[in-house]
Amino acid sequence: MQTSPEVSAHVPNANTPVLTIDNLSVEFPAYRSTVKALNGVSLHVNPGEIVGVIGESGSGKSVTAMLSLRLLPERSYHVSGGSLHILGRDMLAAKEKDLLKVRGRDVAMIFQEPMTALNPTRRIGRQMLDVIIHHQHLSKADARAKAIGLLRDMHIADPEQVLENYPFELSGGMRQRVMIALAFSCDPQLLIADEPTTALDVTVQRQVLLLLREKARERGTAILLITHDMALVSQFCDRVYVMYTGAVVEQGATGEVMVDPRHPYTRGLLSGLPEQVQPGEDLMTIPGQVPNLAALPAGCTFRDRCQYAMPVCSKRPPLQAIDAEGLRKSACWLTVQEQSS
Numbered sequence: 001m002q003t004s005p006e007v008s009a010h011v012p013n014a015n016t017p018v019l020t021i022d023n024l025s026v027e028f029p030a031y032r033s034t035v036k037a038l039n040g041v042s043l044h045v046n047p048g049e050i051v052g053v054i055g056e057s058g059s060g061k062s063v064t065a066m067l068s069l070r071l072l073p074e075r076s077y078h079v080s081g082g083s084l085h086i087l088g089r090d091m092l093a094a095k096e097k098d099l100l101k102v103r104g105r106d107v108a109m110i111f112q113e114p115m116t117a118l119n120p121t122r123r124i125g126r127q128m129l130d131v132i133i134h135h136q137h138l139s140k141a142d143a144r145a146k147a148i149g150l151l152r153d154m155h156i157a158d159p160e161q162v163l164e165n166y167p168f169e170l171s172g173g174m175r176q177r178v179m180i181a182l183a184f185s186c187d188p189q190l191l192i193a194d195e196p197t198t199a200l201d202v203t204v205q206r207q208v209l210l211l212l213r214e215k216a217r218e219r220g221t222a223i224l225l226i227t228h229d230m231a232l233v234s235q236f237c238d239r240v241y242v243m244y245t246g247a248v249v250e251q252g253a254t255g256e257v258m259v260d261p262r263h264p265y266t267r268g269l270l271s272g273l274p275e276q277v278q279p280g281e282d283l284m285t286i287p288g289q290v291p292n293l294a295a296l297p298a299g300c301t302f303r304d305r306c307q308y309a310m311p312v313c314s315k316r317p318p319l320q321a322i323d324a325e326g327l328r329k330s331a332c333w334l335t336v337q338e339q340s341s
């Protein structure tokens with residue numbers, strides 16, 4: 001029997017990635033210049049996996065996340081190459097009505113500051129009920145019961161009270177728990193979390209992320225966790241992609257990347273981890289600055305900051321597989337040399 005693409009796009013399949021980005025390039029045209037924000041990004045997230053994306057500010061993490069749900073202002077950007085699929089659906093070609101089905105149902109997103117995602121003038125209960133009723137067509141009473149259950153699931157002790165609160169009446173950690181409850185309310189297959197805990201203090205950050213992971217594991221939800229914090233990646237992610245100037249420069253199982261980083265940029269990020277830094281030493285140890293995305297140098301974009309730079313680095317290094325399965329990769333001429341020797 002043949003199924004239409006519309007139908008097959010929503011059949012969960014253990015072997016099909018929930019998110020597949022292939023060689024994606026995105027530009028922001030500006031006055032007399034063009035910001036090349038993504039330059040051939042490829043990544044995927046399998047069902048139930050927790051995948052980290054890490055990189056310094058401006059490396060293209062949020063553009064990748066926002067474009068996955070087509071949340072960038074439509075006329076502000078230009079896709080100059082590549083593709084992006086969610087559950088088999090071509091997101092770059094999808095019409096607005098299909099995007100609305102994907103957002104909040106197949107995929108939910110949580111942002112750094114829940115205050116911007118929650119409406120400050122409406123009680124938490126009204127906002128949760130709206131979302132639950134919209135996506136699941138439940139009665140008001142059933143939706144309220146579901147909201148209470150979801151909040152309790154997030155270890156919120158007094159869910160009835162929280163439903164009556166306005167967002168500003170809750171602590172930052174509590175607001176983020178509400179956001180996670182909302183994100184899970186429609187049983188998404190993928191949750192995209194862009195710096196979800198950066199605004200919280202370290203203890204609350206850890207509690208919220210542990211909760212996020214526990215709930216994702218229980219429900220089989222995949223997570224794409226965007227962060228600039230290597231320590232978070234090492235604690236929470238199964239696999240990691242390291243991004244620099246809009247491209248993946250290293251990828252692999254988190255443990256392997258942490259123990260044996262191959263790209264000098266990844267080594268730099270790792271040397272900023274607290275346990276590797278002497279007391280009083282600055283955390284950010286990569287010297288130099290990220291190049292201007294409107295005037296990227298040809299070749300390896302990290303070479304001006306790299307202590308191992310060689311003449312061949314004036315050519316762009318391929319993302320070279322290190323293992324047989326091609327899960328572990330690094331885009332550095334040193335890796336190419338190691339692999340061929």
Ligand SMILES: Nc1ncnc2c1ncn2[C@@H]1O[C@H](COP(=O)(O)OP(=O)(O)OP(=O)(O)O)[C@@H](O)[C@H]1O
Pocket residue numbers: 028035037055056057058059060061062063064072073076228293
């Ligand atoms: N709407 C836009 N218009 C023009 N340029 C943009 C737009 N959105 C992002 N950019 C540019 O794209 C590049 C990548 O930005 P992005 O927000 O993805 O970085 P990031 O890795 O998320 O950084 P951070 O860690 O600071 O959040 C930046 O140079 C940014 O200025």
Ligand SMILES: [Mg+2]
Pocket residue numbers: 061062063194
């Ligand atoms: Mg960002």
